[in-house]
Amino acid sequence: MAQQSHDPTGTVTGTVDTAPAAPAGxxxxxxxxxxxxxxxxxxxxxxxxxxxxxxxxxxxxxxxxxxxxxxxxxxxxxxxxxxxxxxxxxxxxxxxxxxxxxxxxxxxxxxxxxxxxxxxxxxxxxxxxxxxxxxxxxxxxxxxxxxxxxxxxxxxxxxxxxxxxxxxxxxxxxxxxxxxxxxxxxxxxxxxxLRASEVLPALAEQAHRRLAEAVAALPLSVAQLPYNAEALTHGLAATTAADAPPAEARQDAPWHQVRQLVRLRRYAQEMLDEQCRTEAEPALSVRLLTAGQALDRHRDASAAAAAAAAAARTPRIAPATAYALGVLHADQRHEVEAARFAFGRAWQRLAGTP
Amino acid sequence: MAQQSHDPTGTVTGTVDTAPAAPAGxxxxxxxxxxxxxxxxxxxxxxxxxxxxxxxxxxxxxxxxxxxxxxxxxxxxxxxxxxxxxxxxxxxxxxxxxxxxxxxxxxxxxxxxxxxxxxxxxxxxxxxxxxxxxxxxxxxxxxxxxxxxxxxxxxxxxxxxxxxxxxxxxxxxxxxxxxxxxxxxxxxxxxxxLRASEVLPALAEQAHRRLAEAVAALPLSVAQLPYNAEALTHGLAATTAADAPPAEARQDAPWHQVRQLVRLRRYAQEMLDEQCRTEAEPALSVRLLTAGQALDRHRDASAAAAAAAAAARTPRIAPATAYALGVLHADQRHEVEAARFAFGRAWQRLAGTP
Incomplete structure (x- = not known):
């Protein structure tokens, strides 16, 4: 980051060495x-x-x-x-x-x-x-x-x-x-x-690279196997001890982080398409949107599962209520898993691999 | 069935009309x-x-x-x-x-x-x-x-x-x-x-047809979509009322039925391969076994989910216990769903469709 800030156009291939003078456009x-x-x-x-x-x-x-x-x-x-x-x-x-x-x-x-x-x-x-x-x-x-x-x-x-x-x-x-x-x-x-037509694509590419790096650190190979049962691994770990480290939150954090980076990448593309009047890439925008929506669903299901688990810690509830909250918690964790699977597919399309 | 029993070789293409006399082999x-x-x-x-x-x-x-x-x-x-x-x-x-x-x-x-x-x-x-x-x-x-x-x-x-x-x-x-x-x-x-080399393949084919018919009645198009959330649809429906119609059991029954038919088909093939010393079809046998194993897993997870739900109906259990049983129930129902998904894939290979 720090290095790149000295040379924002560093990733653009072409003639940027004429930059100091105000360029055309x-x-x-x-x-x-x-x-x-x-x-x-x-x-x-x-x-x-x-x-x-x-x-x-x-x-x-x-x-x-x-x-x-x-x-x-x-x-x-x-x-x-x-x-x-x-x-x-x-x-x-x-x-x-x-x-x-x-x-x-x-x-x-x-x-x-x-x-x-x-x-x-x-x-x-x-x-x-x-x-x-x-x-x-x-x-x-x-x-x-x-x-x-x-x-x-x-x-x-x-x-x-x-x-x-x-x-x-x-x-x-x-x-x-x-x-x-x-x-x-x-x-x-x-x-x-700096000329916008050169700098902005480079910045969008930089955002894309940051996103790709974060995605590479995700356990995508597991997430792409349907029914991997990963999201519920801690389903009973963080339940009863209210002050225990929230294992599910720790598991979800890198996905939430990628969600932010997908959004940044999407906005970068939006700026590029709208402001530079370059040829828009609708396929790319749609895929970014799809990937982002999968991670929105991931975040929503993760938060809903946590809310169900929190409600189950309410003192003096009936066993039938607790049972229903347990089923609900597990259901939302499977939604989390399903969202990761969906993101895995969307990312494959984004990365252009078959 | 009744009709077919008069002519067990009905499905064999070829010359069966010489059957009354004891054939060679x-x-x-x-x-x-x-x-x-x-x-x-x-x-x-x-x-x-x-x-x-x-x-x-x-x-x-x-x-x-x-x-x-x-x-x-x-x-x-x-x-x-x-x-x-x-x-x-x-x-x-x-x-x-x-x-x-x-x-x-x-x-x-x-x-x-x-x-x-x-x-x-x-x-x-x-x-x-x-x-x-x-x-x-x-x-x-x-x-x-x-x-x-x-x-x-x-x-x-x-x-x-x-x-x-x-x-x-x-x-x-x-x-x-x-x-x-x-x-x-x-x-x-x-x-x-009747000649074994003609009758037994026809009977195996009949078993296959019966199986294929039962599979055709399954909601396979849903089961083949990962994370369809079908298996847990009744996750909270049959919980508290012990005498209510067990909705999950009703949903699982046709799959259990297909499990039996896969086994019959497998045994028919076994008899054919072992006894007739025909050219064995290892690929077919392996695929039948795989399909059967998916449905064994379906049956086991279904029974385990029911056991967890039954345990949750025990009087005077703690809410934390009921919560854990709820998570467990939902987890096993997702195993049920995963098994259906696996069977769907195995069946595609069995049916020879890509």
Whole structure:
């Protein structure tokens, strides 16, 4: 990384040695500034919509979606194009953006987790009408009610925290910085000298290489064998001891990391396609999206499994409830495994191997 | 079936119209009689070993293995070659053989089920040393102890029942009938007129057709998609209500049926290869074996999942125990799904499709 930042075009094969003089066509700085401007505009639009949403849950959700999308893309652009930004600036601001995205998104993540677990409980209860109440057995119904209670509470807390955050000085500092990005991004002087059509593909390739390296470290050869039973290896290890190291979380972490890198790679391609008006590569974009979706599913199932395990640690629950939560936990861990399998396939297509 | 029994060679293409006169080569009756004699000898060997085993568990297990193998093959030959046997005889005797095989085998099935569940609990607890006692969490350890207790009790009961059965008049009637089969099998007169080299391949083909029909009725297109989550669809449906219709058993039944038909087909091939000294088809035999093993695994996992669910219905167990049993149940149902997937692949190879 450090070495590459001195020579961002290092990976481009061709004649870059003429760089110092301002080249024909747009500079990398111009393109990056325009991309950041677009995303900052989206961010401010999201912010306005949020302020106006009042008690309208749908508007608030749309505002959060806009905000998170813009935050992720700004953050992505800063990471991918770090060499074009004033040194030190991107890192610190990246942390603030991550905090904001997490804070704004947590409420919706809780809601999605609950919906996923509710759906799984119904699926696991077979075609409705066969069991008792709503097609659910007593254990499944109680497990559902317990998860409902716990995740609704978490959601309410996340909602309050997000509202509080959006009124904080910390948030206003972030919003100010986004406004600055929109008009006067702190670009490195080199950004104006380098040609976009050469630098941006090189940066996208760099992002791709970083992704490929992280994927190479994944246990993909196992994940590509269906029914390898890997994801549930720790299914009973982290259950009863609340303070034990969460073995499943440790197992999932490198996959979550790859998920971020797929997203960065996708944004890099987006910037390239939109801003450089180069010939877009729809196949590549679609494959990146597919790979990312598999890892989104991985993250969601992983979090849902953890929520089921956490609910099972609630004191004084009935054995039937605990049993249902055990089945649910295992089911979501198999979703984790299925998502890894799907990612393995998507990656094969991305890497171009048959 | 009824129609085909009048013309067992109906599926053989070629000149069978010369059949009434005794053909050159062995007759179907001779070959079948020899096969039954061989298997009856194995049966009696198993019986002697059992009588001599005393308290030697290893000898007793070997005796049971011999007995079951011989019983299954005799039963298989009677089913596959029903047209060559006196009418009405095979059906009734088949029921008695099935009773004996089940009685002799139950003890070992309980032991195998316990071993499978114990192995799964350890696998689900991750690499040993991470958790507490033996690498197992409290819930997993208690679930293991509960299963140990219940399946050991079932095993002891099955052992007593088998000993009692082997001393019963019902058993002696079966043993007598096996002795008769060994020397004077009740063949249909046509068996002596028909040429083995024509009839036996036709009967094997008939067994294959019956198998193929049963396979065609399976939801193979779903089973061949990895991670289809079908096997756990009823994971929470049959849990709490002990007297509810066992939805998972209903779902598994056609697969168990196909398992029997694969075995029949395999025995038919065995008889053909061994007795007719035709050119053996090792590829076919291996594929039949592979397909059968996938369905054995299906049956074992299905039974283990049911045992875990049954254990979870034990009154007054701790929530942590119930949770572990829920995880275990779901894990074994995923083994069921994995076995179906494996069978789907094996069947594709068997059917010769790419």
């Amino acid at each position: 747009e500079s990398a700085g111009e393109v990056l500034a325009r991309y950041l401007h677009t995303q900052a505009t989206e961010f401010l639009r999201g912010l306005r919509l949020h302020a106006d949403s009042g008690n309208d849950a749908e508007d608030a959700a749309e505002a959060a979606r806009l905000l998170r999308g813009a935050i992720r893309r700004i953050s992505g652009a800063l990471q991918v194009c770090r060499q074009l930004i004033e040194e030190g600036w991107a890192e610190e601001f990246g942390l603030e953006l991550a905090w904001l995205a997490e804070t704004v998104g947590r409420e919706y993540a809780c809601a999605a987790r609950l919906a996923r677990l509710r759906g799984a409980l119904h699926r696991l209860s077979g075609p409705s009408g066969e069991g008792g109440h709503n097609g659910l057995t007593m254990g499944a119904a109680r497990a559902g009610a317990l998860l409902e209670r716990q995740l609704t509470l978490a959601r309410t807390r996340a909602h309050s925290a997000a509202l509080q955050a959006l009124g904080s000085a910390r948030f206003h500092a972030v919003a100010d910085a986004v406004a600055v990005l929109s008009t006067q991004p702190p670009l490195d002087p080199s950004a104006h000298r | 062995e007759s179907a009756g001779e070959v079948l009689a020899r096969y039954l004699h061989t298997q009856a000898t194995e049966f009696l060997r198993g019986l002697r070993l059992h009588a001599d085993s005393g308290n030697d568990a290893e000898d007793a297990a070997e005796a049971a293995r011999l007995l079951r193998g011989a019983i299954r093959r005799i039963s298989g030959a009677l089913q596959v070659c029903r047209q060559l046997i006196e009418e009405g005889w095979a059906e009734e005797f088949g029921l008695e053989l099935a009773w004996l095989a089940e009685t002799v085998g139950r003890e070992y099935a309980c032991a195998a089920r316990l071993a499978r569940l114990r192995g799964a609990l350890h696998r689900l607890s991750g690499p040993s040393g991470e958790g507490g006692h033996n690498g197992l969490t409290m819930g997993a350890a208690r679930a293991g102890a509960l299963l140990e207790r219940q399946l050991t009790l079932a095993r002891t009961r099955a052992h007593s029942a088998a000993l009692q059965a082997l001393g019963s008049a019902r058993f002696h009637a079966v043993a007598d009938a096996v002795a008769v089969l060994s020397t004077q099998p009740p063949l249909d007169p046509s068996a002596h007129r």
